[in-house]
Amino acid sequence: MSQQMSVSRPFLRRGWRAWFQVRGRHVGYIAFALNRLTGLGLVLYLILHLMVLSLLTRGPNAWDAFVRLAKSPLFLLLDGILLFGILFHGLNGVRVVLVSMGIGVRRHKELFWALMGLAALLLLGGVWGMWHV
Amino acid sequence: MRGKARGVSTTIRWLLQAATGILLLLLLGVHMVANHFIAEGGIRTYDQVIAYLSHPVIWTWEALFLIIVTFHAMLGVRSVLFDLGPSPEAEKKINLGVAIGGIGAIVYGLWLLSQLR
Secondary structure (H helix, E strand, O other): OOHHHHOOHHHHHOOHHHHHOOOOOOHHHHHHHHHHHHHHHHHHHHHHHHHHHHHHHHOHHHHHHHHHHHOOHHHHHHHHHHHHHHHHHHHHHHHHHHHHOOOOOOOHHHHHHHHHHHHHHHHHHHHHHHHHO | OHHHHHHHHHHHHHHHHHHHHHHHHHHHHHHHHHHHHOOHHHOOOHHHHHHHHOOHHHHHHHHHHHHHHHHHHHHHHHHHHHHOOOOHHHHHHHHHHHHHHHHHHHHHHHHHHHHOO
16 A cells, blocks of 8 residues: 555564665665655754744844845755755655556556656756756 | 554555645645745745735645645654554654644744734
């Protein structure tokens, strides 16, 4: 049913350290581990995002000072990493839902690579947009 | 019987996770484009944020996005923690923790949005 079902229970019982043991693993395993890591990263970002948005209650000076900081190259790099996390987690999630519904089960590897190709294109477009908008 | 009920609730949680995930593609997509790709300079100034959120449809859209993304995130955190094999007692604490964290984030976010109307 869920993506976890394609991953053995003993693996899950080994804890989070197993997520990083990717040598010799199949694509589904790496996708599962990366999905978890990007998901947790996005939860952390959500918390930080809500904290930063509280600057808006302090008025224009506080917020606009943050806006200037957010346009620095370091922040743009972090935005690129964030965009990668969103695209991987979102598009891999689409694959998991489709396969769970019985769509593309036999060609799930091709589906994964096609969606990752789309993610790469959107990432390139997004990063280009960040530096040029 | 209890195991069957647990199986049904696991299925419901999975369906909710999938449904909110699909919904997020739309909500997050619009949020990202409107706030970071259309906005001049990639991020709105204070005056632009206030003007943007003054539209009731946009305010409602952002509030819905906040609720759905928090719900999806908390279900995900719960799923990750449960996969680590906690004891039944720890499972109860995890359920309570994600419920409090999720409700707290939504209440805080809605309060924040209400300040910017």
